[in-house]
Amino acid sequence: MEKEKISGIQLFLLLLGFLFGSTVILGPAMGAKNDAWLAIILGGATGVLLMQVYVAISLLNPSKALVDILREKMGKVAGNIIAILYIWYFIHLASLVLRDFGEFICTVTFPETPMVVVIAIFAFILVYAVNSGIEVLGRLGELLVPIIPLVTLIISLSIITVRDFTAFLPVLENGMSPVLKAAFNFVTFPFGETIAFLMLFPHLNKKDKLKNVVFLSAVTSTIVVIIVFFRDIIVLGSDLMSRSTFTPHLSSLLIPGLNIEPLIDINLLIGGGIKISVCIYAAARALSQITGIDDYRKLTGAIATFCVVLSIWGFGNVLELFIWSEKVWPYYSFPFQIAIPLLLLLLSLIKKGKSPNAGTKK
């Protein structure tokens, strides 16, 4: 069905880049303060499970993208409506990441440049990348994503002189509830967002690798996030950490005698870029399938423009953005990330049980 193919390692790196996304500048699960590492482990474990749900959906409906699955399992009308909601969700997600990116660049690197310029230039490149096809996206991921852990490693090693290894104590100072809340946040951002990859899984050239690829990428990203957390809390201390906007950036500023701030920019460009282009691709692809347009490339420009506008108009300032993404985003994305996929999995399992030759199909 899909002509363009990506290899296992390309999908792994795309997923990794997507999961790093804007996590590399925001530091997830900060609501739990000292205990964020617990939240990250809990959330990571749940996230791995959630992503396996997506994998299961994809494996039960081989070589079908999200829209086809929705339409097949839920009927044409309901399927199309939910698919349109998903398109909106992808666009919203892309605009959110774009705004994160714009805020970071405009706060840190270019305080005097209008944010729309930064965002528009970035969106323009991403449209070019998406239009070059999923294969090119895969190759870009292969080329660029390894840079992110590398940079993280460089920064972590560079600030090894500044340390307070006991900063994450005491454990569970405020009880379990903030930890659970932060863990839930961490599941929805970034793990649940990989629902967009249901549009990409059919491109994988070897289906049997899918499970391992997804599992490995989720585990790797969790580990990197934990390392980043420990680095940040060791360097900054819990108080300063919970008050900073862009935590990894702040800790990179503490490297003695050297300024490697642009490296964080590069991390964000790569991670955010991959996240946004995957979202734009998923939205454009889904829309083209719903409307019956043969080539999704006709839609990418329009969708990206919409994302840019939404990212500018959606929020007044950076604090509003943060509060919204912490307080509203998890519940807003609950149906898209958890409820509907679980329903889909259930429906797929039922249909599979009914159909007699389902076993051979798989």
Add this chain to the structure above:
Amino acid sequence: MFRYISRVIRYLSLKNKNENNGAVTVENNNEPICADLKRNLQMIKEVMRDSSDVTIHEFNFGHDRRFRGALVFFSSMADRQEIHENILQPMMFGSLMLKEDVDMDFTQVETIKRNLISVTDCQNISLVSEIMENLLLGATILLVHGSKEALAIKSEKRKTRNIEEPGTEAVVRGPREGFNEDVNANISLIRRKIKDPDLCVEKFVIGEKSQTDVYIVYLKRVANPKLIEEIRRRLNRIRVDAILDSGYIEQFIEDAPLSIFPTISNSEKPDKVVAKILEGRAAILVDGTPFALAVPMLFIESFQIGEDYYSRPFLASIMRIIRFLSYLISFLGPAIYVALTVFHQELIPTSLLISIAGGRQRVPFPAILEAFLMLFTFDILREAGVRLPKAVGQTIGIVGALVLGQASVEAGLISPFMVIVVSATAIASFAVPAQTDSSTILRYLFLMLAGIAGGFGIIIGLLVLLVHLASLRSFGTPYLWPIVPLNFYGLRDVFIRMPIWTLSRRPSAVIWSDEGSYSQGSGLMPAPPGKNEGNSERKERD
């Protein structure tokens, strides 16, 4: 009224055209050669009446001189000595010696070919148009009275250069011979290196007027048949008057004609071309030029040179890395300098920042304009220096050094740091000659981006560049292979050059089957005798 006039004009012009057509019938139609020698010669003279270098020599032969024949050739192209010794002499004197009772019918050219003349390469032709074709290729035409066929005898004499060391790709260690303008000599150079019946040489004739010979040279069973088919298809669709250089072919068949990156590699050195053929690529040789093309091209080929493989791997690997770095410097150098000094001063160590600021104190221009001025001057100097005679070229060097270096700094036009940056860039750009066009263009683009948006602009530009590179393909092969799509085996010969005995597989992006994937046996690491005697049995070539 006007309509009448126009009709008359049209009638007249048509009539004219028809008359013209009548005059050149000989050239166009496929009229057979007639038995009458006089008429045939008349016809040839008619067509070639404006070419003064056509020689028509009529003569009698046979033991009683009763046969009449004629030789037609271009005196400018044919080898007179060969004609005298191997065609005329046997025909006129050799036939004289024949006994009278040997009654051979010399009105048949086949008999002449078999019995009289001592030339290997002759061909029976029966059409007037064929006469013209062969004549223009440098053949000598033998016409005999009473025969409806003629002989086209290869007697071409070509003046070509000797095999010399090529000017563009000098080496310290390795073969020094280079291709020259004669394609047959070039093919012989390749055949001398690959003595294998699998080496295929396919001929194409391209160019309506130039009738240039174009050859595809490849190794059967190693090169991908689909690749060869694709090359044939692309070559066959070329419709052009003349092919003057392989560059014409390159521009007609390349994958990304609008990209600044070349997707077809070229070389003047037989050893390099042979290495590419052995890796499963196809070479395209064009008559009249020493530059052979090779497809598919990978981006990393620009950084691999023959000498990497001829010298031992350690220095070669370091030079590889240096070449990659110099490519980056060659288009990012000025951009990074401008971005640092204008946008990101905080990234420069303070003491250096102070001395840069000191150097820029007297400079009236913004850094980006300064950089543009310098790069522009450098490009002018380079362009002027390339085509000058050597004696004048030195003057350019001195003037350039004075203008670019000392005078501009002393006059306060340019800061000394800019001179360092631009000269480093210039030197770096010569380290990777295969990518000179892309690095020159990119240098200006990145400088502009850096001037507009600093480091952010450079990174944005790099992203676009990477997307572009990742989307390029050369005859179906991803351009950035083996970096993306990642191939660990291929990486043995990218940033470092692993020892030659570890490189036993051909690049998997180029080859097509398991059969052709090994170029040498495994386990060839040399070991002194006695050591690991038990397990160092050399495995047979796979």
